[in-house]
Amino acid sequence: MRILYAAQQYDYGQKSRGLSFEHYNFYQSLCAMGCEVDYFDYPTLVDEIGRSATNRRLTEIVRRDKPDVLFGVVRRDLIDKRVIRWISDSTDTVTINWFCDDHWQFDSHARGWTPCFNQAVTTSQNALERYRRNGLMNVIKSQWGANHHTYKPTPGDPEYDVTFVGQPYGVRKQAIEALQRAGIRVNAWGNGWPSGKLDQAEMMRVFGTSRINLNFADASSSTRTRAEAIASSHTVQSLRDKPGLWRVWGAAQRIARRSKQRAERSAPLPPRQIKGRVFEVPACGGFLLTQPAEDLHTYLEPGVDCATFESVDDLLDQVQFYLSNEAERRAVAQRGYDRTLAEHTYAARFGAIFEQAGVSALLVPQRLAA
Numbered sequence: 001m002r003i004l005y006a007a008q009q010y011d012y013g014q015k016s017r018g019l020s021f022e023h024y025n026f027y028q029s030l031c032a033m034g035c036e037v038d039y040f041d042y043p044t045l046v047d048e049i050g051r052s053a054t055n056r057r058l059t060e061i062v063r064r065d066k067p068d069v070l071f072g073v074v075r076r077d078l079i080d081k082r083v084i085r086w087i088s089d090s091t092d093t094v095t096i097n098w099f100c101d102d103h104w105q106f107d108s109h110a111r112g113w114t115p116c117f118n119q120a121v122t123t124s125q126n127a128l129e130r131y132r133r134n135g136l137m138n139v140i141k142s143q144w145g146a147n148h149h150t151y152k153p154t155p156g157d158p159e160y161d162v163t164f165v166g167q168p169y170g171v172r173k174q175a176i177e178a179l180q181r182a183g184i185r186v187n188a189w190g191n192g193w194p195s196g197k198l199d200q201a202e203m204m205r206v207f208g209t210s211r212i213n214l215n216f217a218d219a220s221s222s223t224r225t226r227a228e229a230i231a232s233s234h235t236v237q238s239l240r241d242k243p244g245l246w247r248v249w250g251a252a253q254r255i256a257r258r259s260k261q262r263a264e265r266s267a268p269l270p271p272r273q274i275k276g277r278v279f280e281v282p283a284c285g286g287f288l289l290t291q292p293a294e295d296l297h298t299y300l301e302p303g304v305d306c307a308t309f310e311s312v313d314d315l316l317d318q319v320q321f322y323l324s325n326e327a328e329r330r331a332v333a334q335r336g337y338d339r340t341l342a343e344h345t346y347a348a349r350f351g352a353i354f355e356q357a358g359v360s361a362l363l364v365p366q367r368l369a370a
Contacts, residue, residue, distance in 0.1 A: 013043030029346035102127035146283035153285030154208030207284035282336030
């Protein structure tokens with residue numbers, strides 16, 4: 001299968017931040033499955049040659065190479081919807097896009113983009129129902145997973161008691177500080193923590209050498225308004241070169257931000273969602289202690305393959321229990337590892353997606369099973 005892979009190669013599209021989550025998990029997994037994968041790193045191309053030239057290049061590549069599949073993780077407005085619609089409707093290339101944050105970006109992103117693709121992929125059961133209510137039937141329910149070719153156990157004894165890898169928003173900082181006040185040794189890494197961000201290899205080593213790996217299921221934002229989506233767009237960002245217009249836009253944004261803050265005071269808590277950590281930690285042989293999330297029990301059984309906590313007080317109880325019960329902790333970690341490798345690899349995810357999209361016959365069977 002020849003895949004034109006349209007996604008960011010670098011974290012948040014910035015080369016200085018290193019390779020992206022998508023690169024380590026999606027790109028490398030597709031290559032390991034035996035697919036011929038051609039990179040189309042559109043954020044980098046837009047920075048180098050501009051949006052219009054990037055979209056022309058995408059059109060030219062599809063015309064010239066005739067890929068079997070365009071697999072995308074399209075964010076923002078750097079790709080032209082008209083180009084994707086043309087590929088979907090007027091070529092033999094099957095277009096598939098993975099939507100990452102449907103729990104809170106359905107209205108601002110996924111709903112408008114889904115009709116452009118032949119197939120859309122969502123990780124949210126709730127969003128799947130919203131797609132259906134909006135008449136969008138070209139949607140495949142999948143889930144995050146683990147690239148088992150990369151995420152592997154680290155031999156040796158544990159080095160850390162409790163660890164967390166991720167940003168300190170929501171209840172996360174409060175929870176970490178509560179554990180520290182209770183005398184529990186906790187290490188935290190990520191943008192916003194004093195220890196900074198770990199590189200990929202060190203992150204996987206931490207997963208495999210921690211007695212307890214924490215995961216928080218809160219979304220990074222409960223909602224994203226249409227104004228915020230517009231504000232991050234390439235068109236608006238180009239106003240930076242026009243100081244007068246940029247000042248007017250900035251004033252309007254400040255008014256909108258204050259209005260949103262007032263609304264959020266009475267808004268419901270952010271939705272909880274399954275994240276990649278839920279599978280990456282077990283794939284490294286680590287013990288996972290996570291907040292429950294939508295549909296978690298479908299993939300990992302709490303108390304069997306992982307452990308869960310509902311509140312900061314419950315987190316403290318769970319941490320103390322599992323630090324004091326090594327045999328049980330190891331047994332849960334082993335079951336989580338076994339189930340993740342059996343059911344939750346990206347090879348399994350993509351195999352199911354391609355089957356539903358009608359292109360699985362193009363895969364190399366022996367590589368898919370590897």
